[in-house]
Amino acid sequence: MAESEPSSSRTNSLNTSSSHNDENHTHVELKGYLWKRTKLSRKWKKQWFILRNSDLLYGNTPETAVKNIPLSNAEISETDVDKKDHAFRIKPKDNGRTFYIQAENENVQNDWMQAICFAKAAGHHGDNSQACTIQ
Secondary structure, three states, X not given: XXXXXXXXXXXXXXXXXXXXXXXXXXXXXXXXXXXXXXXXXXXXXXEEEEEEOOEEEEEOOXXXXXXXXXXXXXXXXXXXXXXXXXXXXXXXXXXXXXXXXEOOOHHHHHHHHHHHHHHHHHOOOOOHHHOOOOO
């Protein structure tokens, strides 16, 4: 596998559960290594991501995953930026920045995009503007 591609998906895992006390609350958690394009140098760097509830955090390791990508009002879509396969973008509406992320394969990409959409929608109960479609 080329150096620019993520390693094994065995580190990616998805857990979903519903609280019995609150039927509308769904806990979504997905974690694993993905590649993220850096803001300034635009190089691709392997980062640990964790999606918990409506927070998408990342960092170099699970212990340092404290940087946050705001999901509220964000657009999520596939992209072919830098001609990367299995890449998607997250564009927070109020942030002005676009985050480019690459998964190891199509299944991992779809898992992450779907989980992010669910988390985004779950974070805004009753707000239909938070719905998203995966293209």
